[in-house]
Amino acid sequence: MASRDYVPRGVLLLKHIAALGGQTVCRKGVAVTIDGRSRAIARAGDSRGRPLPVWHGCHQLRAGDVFLLNVAPDSFDSRYFGVLSGRTVTARATPFWTEAGQ
Structure with a gap:
């Protein structure tokens, strides 16, 4: 991500864990599914037109694997880089304030 100038090297990112060990993730064309359910659409290029x-x-996640997927359609996440080791997760974010309906 640093090589694409998305974020500086060393900056921690906040991503949702969408799948864990035992679950199956697939990418067919631009469609991304988890356990057979449509979850995301991948884009061909970024905002600068780069592929x-x-x-x-399809990949069945092993114990300790994670698949990261954010709600934002332009998020750079596992829809592009695939399954990761859970060791890449360095912390857990816990919301302390949420608005009703969000």
């Missing part, structure tokens, strides 16, 4: 990484096929 984004692509992976294809």
Whole structure:
């Protein structure tokens, strides 16, 4: 991400964990599914028109694996870089204030 100038090197990112060990994630074309349910659409390029990484096929996550997927359609997450080791997760964010209906 630093090489694409999305964020400076060393900056921690906040991502949602969408799948864990035992679950199956697939990417077929631009469609991303988790356990057979549509979860996201991948884009071909970023906001500067550069091609984004692509992976294809289905992967069953092993114990300790994570699949990161944010709600924002332009998030750079596992829809592009695939399954990661849970060791890449360095902390857990806990909301302390939320608005009703959000």
